[in-house]
Amino acid sequence: SAGLNIVTPFVDRVRYIIDLREQVVSFPPQPVITEDNLVVSIDTVIYFQVTNPVAATYEIANYIQAIEQLTMTTLRNIIGGITLEQALTSRDDINQSLRGVLDEATGRWGIRVNRVELKGIDPPPSIKDSMEKQMRADRDKRAAILTAEGMRQSQILTAEGQKQSAILTAEGDREALILRAQGDRQSRILRAQGEGQAILTVFQSIHDGSPDQALLAYQYLQMLPKIAEGDANKVWIVPSEIGRALEGLGSTIGSIQGIPADTSGPRNRVDYGEPVDATMPVTASSGEASLSSAHEDVAEAIRSAEEAATPSAGVPAPTSAPDAGEQALRTEPPPTPPAPPQQ
Structure with missing residues (x-):
């Protein structure tokens, strides 16, 4: 038993010492x-x-x-x-x-x-290798699952973001189209109002000015260079009213320069020279010389045209009677210039 024990010499002895801890x-x-x-x-x-x-x-x-x-x-x-x-x-x-x-x-x-x-x-070692492979495969599987889950969540979030972005972009485009359409509408309305006012102003100006056929012919002549611009082939349709207006305009110019208008014969363009200042004194000899020179130039132009119209060299072209315009230019005497003003 544990505790203090009395051992009698030569009778009792300790057999084993047992640790009770x-x-x-x-x-x-x-x-x-x-x-x-x-x-x-x-x-x-x-x-x-x-x-x-x-x-x-x-x-x-x-x-x-x-x-x-x-x-x-x-x-x-x-x-x-x-x-x-x-x-x-x-x-x-x-x-x-x-x-x-x-x-x-x-x-x-x-x-x-x-x-x-x-x-x-x-x-055993073989079992350890198999267990290691299985453990590695299991970890790879879990890693693949986690990666797939991450990719799925990422794609979902990306799709949600793209959806929101597309919605916002569509709303922005719609607002922009609405504003652009409203601006275009206002611009067209203002442009139409401006064009209407311009047409009314031009019409009123034309009505107040009482234009005649000569003015319309003059405006047509001014527009011809613009119509002729470009290399493309063009077909011009000239109204008969424009022709009659040009005839009237030619008659007016001829009467101003002292040359009678001839509507029956061909029209020939005559260079009347530089305009003369009415305030400068002009002598009779200089006016007659200018008109004579103009008549000679016209006659020379007619002769050149007849020679150019000859069929071939060496074959004389049939002579024809001069038309009324040419006869008028050749036979009509020059008008008497006005007397110079008295100094």
């Missing part, structure tokens, strides 16, 4: 076969305490060896009923089963097993 015993690795016929090496650690020194001394010769053998047999029995994967993932269940069996067996020896731990479970 909790003890830790680590057993060497033992090969164990699992349910799926795999040999694994298992290390165990046992925490026990001697509760009855008399029973631990006289009930069993070597309680540590007995605990070791009992632990190995119980461990083989438990591991043989489970697979390797269960053995690796169910250590707590194995510890509880070992403790229950050992505590029941060592109770009559005066020993109490407090805890049993599996320090290590080592499968």
